Amino acid sequence: MLTGRPIPSVLGMIEVEQLTQQYGARAAIQDLTFRVEAGEILGFLGPNGAGKTTTLRILAAAQPASRGTARIAGWDVHRQAQAVRQRIGYLPEIPPLYPEMTVQAYLSFVARLKGVVAGDRPQRLAETLQRCGLNDRAQTPIRKLSKGYRQRVGLAQAIVHDPPVILLDEPTVGLDPRQLQEVRSLIRSLAGEKTVIFSSHILSEVSQVSDRVVILNQGRLVTTTATRELLQQGGWHYRLEVSGDRNPLAVLQSLDGVQSVQMQAQTGDRWIISLTSQADQEIGAAIAATIQQQGGQLWELRRDRPSLEEIFLRLTAPVPLNPSEEPAE
Numbered sequence: 001m002l003t004g005r006p007i008p009s010v011l012g013m014i015e016v017e018q019l020t021q022q023y024g025a026r027a028a029i030q031d032l033t034f035r036v037e038a039g040e041i042l043g044f045l046g047p048n049g050a051g052k053t054t055t056l057r058i059l060a061a062a063q064p065a066s067r068g069t070a071r072i073a074g075w076d077v078h079r080q081a082q083a084v085r086q087r088i089g090y091l092p093e094i095p096p097l098y099p100e101m102t103v104q105a106y107l108s109f110v111a112r113l114k115g116v117v118a119g120d121r122p123q124r125l126a127e128t129l130q131r132c133g134l135n136d137r138a139q140t141p142i143r144k145l146s147k148g149y150r151q152r153v154g155l156a157q158a159i160v161h162d163p164p165v166i167l168l169d170e171p172t173v174g175l176d177p178r179q180l181q182e183v184r185s186l187i188r189s190l191a192g193e194k195t196v197i198f199s200s201h202i203l204s205e206v207s208q209v210s211d212r213v214v215i216l217n218q219g220r221l222v223t224t225t226a227t228r229e230l231l232q233q234g235g236w237h238y239r240l241e242v243s244g245d246r247n248p249l250a251v252l253q254s255l256d257g258v259q260s261v262q263m264q265a266q267t268g269d270r271w272i273i274s275l276t277s278q279a280d281q282e283i284g285a286a287i288a289a290t291i292q293q294q295g296g297q298l299w300e301l302r303r304d305r306p307s308l309e310e311i312f313l314r315l316t317a318p319v320p321l322n323p324s325e326e327p328a329e
């Protein structure tokens, strides 16, 4: 049947184009463009203030964007906000819970609000309680729940109406290690069945749960890539111990494929140097040859991959201001 709108199976389940949110003169997000395919779990990553919450709020039709478009299952978040709200589950940073209600009464209330017909509610409720590990707390008032259980209720209210798209804003903040594991595996269990964006500022966490990440920094998209490829983008770390008459720092700096070189320590005529190569450049042999050509001796040469956190820090280093944005003297 033709409905006069894009067909979701052809397009991405979530499509964001040139999305910009201006707060006064400042852009909280600027020209964001990305898409999420049906059934995909996307990690939405960035340091504090990067624009994650702003983007998720716009996708959840909780606030309009200043410019650009976003579509959920083909529906425009601004012009067709009601249709979008029916198709998403949204867990904001602070879940909208009613402390005096029991878990079951609250979820039943949300299901009604989200348009689940009365006949379907008992089954939806039972499935959601089961999936979120809330069966033994169904009759507990929300105010008596621990932080971890409240977060599960937050997740439960996002999925109780069985939406195709789920948006989770930092769902693991403040959880203990066991709760973290539980919430992560709950999100992971949605793969294939739901389209999920979940935000975090911890790359290693995102990499455990999602196959692909979008990294934001200061409102701009830094990269969108498979987690696996992100690791390869990080180049290699080398650690060298060298002796000789000449400090090898300058010659190593000018070597092809080198991204950065740092002197870690110097004792007498020995230097300990750390070096990072550009993405996927293996330069161990070239390092050894260079030291030899200089008449130096190589006592140690070790290679490893930078950690995910190091890659994240590098990708999200503060962006220098444009000259035109520099504050007036």
Ligand SMILES: Nc1ncnc2c1ncn2[C@@H]1O[C@H](COP(=O)(O)OP(=O)(O)OP(=O)(O)O)[C@@H](O)[C@H]1O
Residues within 6 Å of the ligand: 023, 027, 028, 029, 046, 047, 048, 049, 050, 051, 052, 053, 054, 055, 201
């Ligand atoms: N209502 C608002 N009015 C003015 N500025 C805002 C408003 N909401 C957010 N901002 C600013 O927009 C920028 C992006 O904020 P946002 O909350 O989207 O980032 P975030 O990545 O979710 O950060 P966090 O991890 O700290 O929640 C920040 O500089 C923030 O101060």
